[in-house]
Amino acid sequence: MEKLLKQYLNKIYEKTKSGDQTEGSYYSAVEDLFTDYPLEKGRKTKVTILPKKTEAGNPDFRVWDGDNFIVGYIEAKTPGINLDQVETSEQLQRYIHTFPNVILTDFYEFRLYRDGVHIDSATIARYHTAKTLKTKPTLQNIDDFERLANAFFSFKLPKSFNAESLATQLAKRTRFLRDIVFNQLEEEIPIEKGDLYNYYQAFKRYLITSLTPQSFADLYAQTITYGMFAARTRNQHEFTRKNAVEYVPHTTGILSDLFEYISYAKSEEQITVTIDDIAAVLNVADINSILDQYYKQGKGEDPIMHFYETFLNQYDPSMREKRGVYYTPESVVKYIVRSVHEILKTDFNMPDGLANKDVTLLDPAAGTLTFPAEAIKLAVETYVNKYGEGGKDNFIRKQILPNFFAFELMMAPYAIGHMKVAYLLESLGFQMKGDDAFKLYLTNTLEMDEIEKQPLPFVASLSEESHKAGEVKREPVLVILGNPPYSGTSANVNDWTEELLKTDIDGAQSYYKVDGNPLGERNPKMLQDDYVKFLRFAQWKIQKAGKGIVAMITNHAWLENPTFRGMRQSMMNTFDKIYILDLHGNSLKKETAPDGSKDENVFDIRVGTAISVFVKEKHIDQTDHMCEVYHGDLFGLRIDKYSILEKSDISKISWNQIEPNASFYLFAPLDYKRYEIYKSFHKLTDLFIVSSMGIKTHRDNFVIDIQPEKLTRRIKQFSDLDIPDDIIRQTYSLKDNRDWSMRKAREALSKNHDWQNKIMPIFYRPFDSRTFINMKELIDWPKNETMKHMRDDNIALISVRQSKTGKTWQHAFIGEGSIECCIVSAQTSEAGYVFPLYLYPDNDEPQSHLPMDGMEDVVRDKTPNIYKKVLQSLQESFGKTVTPEAFLYYVYAVLYSSIYREKYYEYLKIDFPRIPFTSDYTLFIKMAELGERLKNLHLMTSDELNEPVVRYQGQGEDIVKFRRYNEDEKRLFINENKYFENLEPEIWEYQIGGYQVLDKYLKDRSKQKLESPRHVIRIATALSKTIEIQAEIDELYPDVEKDLIEIEI
Template identity: 60%
Template sequence: MLKAYMKEIADTTKRGDAREESYYGSLADLLSDFPLEEGRATDVTTLPKKTDAGNPDFRVWDGDHFIVGYIEAKTPGTNLDQIETSEQLERYLNTFPNLILTDFYEFRLYREGQLIDRVTIGRHFTARQLKTTPVVENADEFEALMAKFFAFKLPKSFTAEKLAVDLAKRTRFLRDQVVAEELRDESTGGGDLSGFFNAFKQYLIAGLTQEQFADLYSQTITYGLFAAKTRAEGHFNRKLAFDYIPSTIGILRDVFRFISLGELSPQMEVIVDDITAVLNAADINSILDQYYKEGKGEDPIVHFYETFLNEYDPETRERRGVYYTPEPVVKYIVRSVHQLLKDKFDLRDGLADPKVTLLDPAAGTLTFPAEAIKLAVVEYVEKYGEGGKKGFIRDQILKNYYAFELMMAPYAIGHMKISILLESLGYKLQADDRFQLYLTNTLEMEEIDQIGFPGLHSLSEESQLAGKVKKEEPILVIMGNPPYSGISSNINDWTEELLKTDIDGAQSYYKVDGKPLGEKKVWLQDDYVKFMRFAQWKIHKAGKGIVAMITNHSYLDNPTFRGMRQSLMKTFDEIYILDLHGNSLIKETTPDGSKDENVFDIRQGVAIALFLKNIIHKDSKVKHAEKYGTRETKYKYLISHNIISAGYDEIDPKAPYFFFIPRYTDDIQHYSSWLSVDTVFPLNITGIVTARDRFVIGLTKQELELRIMQFRNLSIPNEVISQTYGLKNTRGWDLSSARKELANDNNWQNYFQKIFYRPFDIRYIFYTPIMVDWGRNDFMHHMLSGENYALVLPKRVEYVGSWQNALVTDKISEHVAVSLKTTDYHFPLYVFPKEEQIDWTRTSKTVNINELILNTLNEKYDRQVTPEKIFSYIYGILYSDYYRAKYVDFLRMDFPRIPFTLNYTFFTEIARLGQRLIDLHLLKSPELAQPNVKFQGQGEDLTVGRRRYDEETERVYINKDYYFEGVAPEVWAYQIGGYQVMDKYLKDRKGRRMEDPRHYIHIATALEKTIEIQAEIDAIYPEVEKDVIQF
């Protein structure tokens, strides 16, 4: 057998024009003959491919349902050591547990990714150079290797984790190497996959990319097969899967009509068969039962899916928070709704009452409806007995409970889960039964007409059924966990109208007291807001009902949501808010300072909200409770409480903000009457965003000039510039075009400017639209045309703690110069005309202070007040720790508001102290001349290395030899915005030489003096509020 094989491949080599595929027939025959000697039938499928994507070259299986393994072949003489470390082979080894790599002479066998045997049966150079057939070597060893290969079997007993991981590996391979590749190949044609993709993109998910479709389609195949396997009895393979998909789930049947009965490409067929083989080897029902036994909760399918996603695509799992809501949260919400239906709506059977209709508009894998079903069935059986249970499920649950889901994989999993759940409750779905889970975009009202693509007519049928529920069906209970996405993809005419108009009597979110909000309202476009608005609209339209959701908690107190809060109060009679906090984005802690954790694996804090509406609307009552602490503490609380026992306190949301959390309303009233800094300085803008800081911003002008000269040098290839500096093309910027444009620009040396980059950290920027995406050039010229000041601060602050987010500059500024997590605004004192707009008969600059304020202050103080003095006064107020602490909640939410004292003496004194701060912060103060900090040390190494602060000696070490002495603890710890100033300056210079220790000493001195001046301001500040000018 081996001699004949060796002669065939040697003859092929001697022809001189042989390619890899030329040897396939000989190897396929060898692979087919080997098991025949053992009395076993084997099917060897050859899978030629155009690129390194796709499956290995050969699949070996029994022709029915058992896959032996795969072989990847390379041209004779190929260096297999190099192939072994290639991305292609790594992909194969991570996916296929039984694999041979060969160059037709050497064979390497891998088991579960590890090399377990290697044999060389002949010498390729004998055939290539000597033009003769090589002598067969190591025949016994080769037979032993092949025996190991053919002896491989999938494990008879999969653990849940092992099955989830194995399916994930194969599904990822299906996504990346098969579906994505076939979509690219079909891009110019009209293949079946392209038909599915175009139908989903046109009718279901606008903006769907090929990569996203490959993901959802591959997961759908795996979990469709999984669902089919749970219903199969006995033998199972890909072609039988279609028979086990219920006829009532038309969309899934359409997909599997193609997968089971259609003509798949060889690449698709192989990997789908492989997934089927894994499922066929596993006892699915025992595996799901294992999750119960291991105490992983009452939702084994979703826990299994979590494990799958963690292997399949950890980033997707992290990004989506996935389709899983923790059981304690679900139970709390469902129990609360059940109780409220009894207590507030006189429905004595709660969720089991015949009048209850229920909808989860963002159902995921149906966690909420499943829990509601369980509770409803328990309620029914306990009251009325087992006899009518099946009829109750058939006539009420299957007819009155609804769910919507947009993504195919959770849609498939959801149907499977409800089927298993109902069987556990004693009801087996019949051929004409279905749970009313629909594949639809909740936030899209336009129904799909008949689809031209022949394999997906059920998508339009499903759309029509979902549309009827959206538009016509009165729903009493809407519950769930809608997605959080600040940049929503659900943008259409209906959702815009839903948010912005008084639709069916429900007040717009974009107005307060009938007036527009008067600001950018991007956060009102978050998906969870749209889902809440949809639920509000449905209940408002029905006249009564309950909305119960867990969502992002930002809407509770963010000023942008004040119209939303007022609208909800006008629709609902009672509102219950349980703030679960856990917002690591703003570094939330418990009131005692200990750790506060989220109930999800996400960073955004969350809250449970229950909204109740009765037919006769009364004045809205808002009740609030909150829970801090560890995740486990919160879970225990949710398990042991419901809305009745949670201890809610009534609050009184008032204009203008209508906060859904406790607030001191007296402070709100007078603080809100003061002028906001954006009113004082009408012209303002967000800071510069380069989109490529590391390239266009430098610590020194010299290093930045070197980069730009290399960039302009077109003899250096684009690839070298890209790799060296990490520059990539973006939607609005092209590397090659930018290089050509800059190379032809003779004024390029004029573009170097100083920029306020971080606190006390002035750098150089190559400031031109060619290289900077959002340079704010029409505005920032005010800082380049003459002497000027600007106040830099954010509109909002995304972390908990004291407010310390203001700094002055006399330069152009970057967008996070002060605030680490939120965008800073730039408020100049003066504005200058552009050169072509200069009126030489007038002064060349104008004051950027509201004229009403200037006139009012001049009138109240009975003298001319200079713009500089007003600026200094505002700066002094912003550095009052008394002011910062008292109004911290408001300062975090919006631009600061400034109390202008009626007492000119106090005004002058705070302005004087404010001017001292300005001079210190611009490092222009004479007070910097006598520093307490000294730079000490000896040695040649002035490189900033491992920095540390020694509080006892008041030393800041930049490395083992050098340190700054005399830095007080409060100076070292001083924070401006999102940065600990002294540490941040050194951190950004790690690995660089400390060229100018005087600058660092001046920073320390400025902060030391700042702390002293803040105490002086605080001694005066309480007098300011006693008599404030009303404008």
Template identity: 55%
Template sequence: MPFDAYFKELYAIAEQGDAREESFYPALADMLKSIAERTGRKHVRVTMLPKPTDAGNPDFRLWNGSDRVIGYVEAKRPEEHLDAIEDSEQLGRYRATFPNLILTNFCEFRLYRNGERVQTVLAARPFAMTHLRTVPPVEKADELQALLDRFLDFSLPKVFTAASLAVELAKRTRFLRDVIAEQLALEAEQLALKKDAPGILTGFFEAFQTYLIGTLTPEDFADLFAQTITYGLFTARIRANGAFSRRAAFDNIPHSIGVLRDLFRFISLGDLPEQLAWCVDDIAEVLAVADAPGILDRYYHEGKGSDPIVHFYETFLAQYDPAERERRGVYYTPEAVVDYIVRSLHGILKTDFDKPDGLAAKGVTLLDPAAGTMTFIARAAALAVAEFEEKYGAGGRADFIRHHILKSFYAFELMMAPYAVGHLKMSFLLEELGHRLCDDERMPFYLTNTLDNEELEHSRLPGFSALAEESRLAGRVKQETPILVILGNPPYSGHSTNVGKWIRRLIETYKQVDGQPLGEKNPKWLQDDYVKFLRFAQWKIEQTGCGVVGMITNHSYLDNPTFRGMRQSLMQTFDDIYILDLHGNALKKETCPDGRPDKNVFDIRQGVAIAFFIKHGGKTKTPAAVRHAELYGTRESKYAWLGAHDAKTTRWRKLTPRAGSYLFIPRDESS
């Protein structure tokens, strides 16, 4: 057994007198290699990580040298007591992330599976080496051999559901985020000391700051970049045939999604820092062993179960960072809500805009300015294709998708994870509808900040041209392309980070009512993201001259006094306004009129409403006609009602908003 030689080597190192923790690493690495070779595991490679901080990766990675990670080892000095280490924040992160982990002080070995300690072996007494100054005798060689066999035999499970795979990816992405933050800080230190050119991560950070989010912090960048890597790998894995790894990912990123290809030219082909490479390899291996294509295939091609993309996005965010999800106001829109809005818009185009084919009509342009995973666009595309096929047959379906959907159904998104997944989702959906995307085709779904309309110069940063091009294409849609239909579920965030000059200038319109300032001491609610997205939609329809907006948002603007200028402005721009108040406001403790509980259609406490704003063109000074309907009850009853109705079959009540308050809810204002 190699254990005798191992402990003799440890003793020799300790006797040198100035031994640091890292001094013992080679002895442990040699012992692990020897055990692997003696037991027929000659494929096992042991890699030591020279880490610059204590918060990065574990000290050792055992893997096959290409695409399979076996496990990790975290080592501490021989005199360290492992009970204290086990309870530390650092080891808590490791245990939460890595399913096969050993903690050791070179004499005691603790094996963890999925965060739980499953075996402990005290193979020798550190006291003998550190105080008695003698070679510690091996006490439990057989038990140590069994523990190491168990460690070396580990492999990831091959059966994942969409939800369980999302959880595994979220754990690793959270760890990757921390490593990226550390590497970025290290690059900043090196840049300050050596005055060298910026590191590659710093380059990405500056590019994202320039072309996406001007207020981006290093912490936010680490979050965004980590999610981008994970969902880029996921996209590549779905397209990959055969073996999959970090190195293989680049070849499977669609050529038409240049932003991801720029990033993966670095991730797959570049010289990654070892810490970063370990993390990305680990995520790639999870995807390699999981039947990721099969998970999606079972839904899209067999029609079973619910949308796995939804499981991924929601489950991933809930596991990855629930506070971030709530802060950004990101929640998946229920199918019944999407269906009601899209079918209603389809009908409004027919009745109000002389478009007999609705969403399938030539010349109809559509935009979701906060598209997420493309839920609204996907439903609109499916309805448009169904309308076309019903009227004109299936023969021209592929050409219809190519020339109408791919040319006229636009979408914007700021967050990289849903951007990557949204492109993936649409490629599957369009194939199901009758058109497989060619290598040079893509949905006009752009990574951009909808609420930032400043002109940006072309990138001077080498390797980041795609991000600049994406920004340019989105800018053309914002500035030049007439949009007839705007729809979606914009984020609700009272503490908005969208503070650009352009959107703040537009919001100033809402701070006036009847030609006078609002007089509010703190009109902060006008800075909520959903208000800004509604203002963007209003501005864009004004640019087009006619059109319709269909959105679900926070319902506070319907009657809150702070929004009276907003309500008046909307009435001045549009000809017809339809408000379907879905209530569900737990913050106000809303109940049904008969006293029964009233539930939200989302898992949030803020009440919501669906609104349609219609502008026919040739608007006179007559304010919009405002109509109102409302829905109380259980979540399930609301879903059922929405699934069975649209704007045409909804029983609307006409309101007469009174000057000064311009309320969008029924209220006796005669007094």
């Protein structure tokens, strides 16, 4: 050892003495030392100097046996550098937390890291001696170095990985690989050449047009890692990067091409090195034992997919939500597949169900083939049980493989799917041979254009898959099933999908029409959700085929939301039977079971889900087409839902046949007799001329503040162009969008010296006015068509078009001035609509531009925002004048009737409220007087607020540290010492829209000083008085409906 170290010191001293002190000039000395030292111990190793074009690349050296086993890595830095600082750098932290065995050195000091922890050090000489004193340094601490070197070379990867630890090791290396791929791609893009660039361009052009270099790097790295994991499951011997391709079926198109590419070292060496490291981890892991863990833990029959979820949780926990990578629970899959099997037997006269020779099946969003795999198992089981084992291979080869199809857009699930189906078929006793392949195609289901055949690298395989997928898209398919992605901001926007959604298909009308007329939705963007497009694709396929089944689990929003009424009617026009099993579990709506107990989602997501099965039988005559719609609910704990679905199919559910009513076509049970009564009332939008959503800024945290001075300071900085854009963007988390550019807004604001006069109050949340800057340069949707009327002493009714939160409807309030759209709920679907009491002429427009339908009498003075016919009808019935104020107060009182809210809850959820008008003038005025009292309380102008119902007590600071209500003491604590006393539970729990009023007000001031405890007291008093008034309204309300006025709208 001493001789080797002296030789090493001589070499680096000569370099130092010659004045050549670049890091690379010392590399050969390190290479020799770490090659010769193990030779002295009788062990052959190879030290490879790794290429590193940027700091984001690999460590400088890889120490390995030249074949499969990797000892570790060495990162070298220029002599004399402060290694303590290097140790904390992002680069080194990434190395030591990715690779388990790393040495850091400045060629004189060596530090060893094991699994990210600094475990040993050895300084063999002083750089100062060589550099400053120009003298060959004295060798020292030989034993320390030998101890460190022995520890480094004795490292071995553990063979006792469990699923969690293996996923952790793979995730670390995959993140590292992702970064290297991204940096390599960044080098290739400007010169438009290189293998990664060709891959990226092929994927971007032909599969995912929105693909960025970052997302491609992620896709590539994940595909490599999980593709190798899946290949490892088929290898029982030595596993390396070089032989991985042998375990990837040659029939898997681009996946086979990719693994041939990496196995034969055609990729960049810095990428190859990391893939080698991934292979080394997989080589020592007992994969079969790890997969068996899932069986023993009762996690089901799909271990490959379960491990993928474990891996994703380690790799990037947020990715599941971003990508829609949610493993469909096996009980859900089994229920859907068994239901299809049952319907084929009962409705299609196919006694063998999925095993019938005429069955063709497609999963258009296959992910990892969960649904097709279950269908294969059930089909094979049915065949064997009925006809015996003898013909099983022929059945799989001649029936399953040619007629079961799947599409997938993302490369990693595609790789897993191919491996999984091979794994499954082997477990069923079937060995793939020759050109046997499952027809899983890498394609965008919602894109009909096929890829032109080209000789470009990787495009040939993509093109071939595209053509095969195109044939499936064009040919009839009997069964379409699966779990399509739910994504409100769909990336699948193209002419074909737009035409598919908006054009009438023969027998299947556009989703943008209802009863032959346009939907009339102001913002029908929910129809652009991906799951809607997949359902439309499936509907289109079945309609073209003339018969078939669609069975999918999706977001359940489409069952009741008004925006989907055209979609629901269209489905009824296409199919003969529709079965809806609503699984609920919508935490956004705070759903509970009917008995008030907990209701959980079958996925780890917030939106509720439903299983929908659509059946179209072949008919010659469609003239008397009728669709039967069946509905079922499944509430409760997740485990109970799984248990029911595990044992059920469509024939075992207790169905409630419903008759979706014209106009809304709700796929939910309704009391239609009561609904007919409710429909005779008058909708808010038929009463008020002008209305719109409230202001939507898209950047509330920047343009709105509780404290005016903070807002002023932000805007002043924003308008100062001497402050760089990136500083402003990063400081205030500002993002550009389709309608707004930060740079343009800053330039515009810098020229506007009057902006401080645009800072004004905004009605932001119940009883919570804040300060905002009212400038079009900073606000995406200022809603001037309505807000221009909210001036002087004008007030406005606020309500919603639909509601999802709360067990009762409580979505009405009143406001003044500027009003924000989330005034009554933070839910997008519960946006607050503003109905001003009066309209004001626009002084900037000629008089002739003002009149519109219902506004013929507009003059330069304010006019009621109520259709003339409405007020005339009331006045003719009463024989007395009805003021606009009395009209609004009456409406407000009706909306605060607990009887009205409970009686019409199901209908209030789906559209703007409808108002019954009593023919009794005295009753009308009494209701209006109560409504006026509510108005004064809610605008905080009532004299009733002068008698507070709670008091603020305690000593110390007024910081809101928490909100803790003690029901026994009737105290609401905001910190350890300060509290509001005499607060009744019903006041504390009182809800307006989606907000628990007092809790919301205090929550928005968490960790801040409560500037006005008196305001909180006034809120509590207003709520207490509101509850009292609601009781008075409920005494009157039953008489309201006894004799109603019919108003011609």
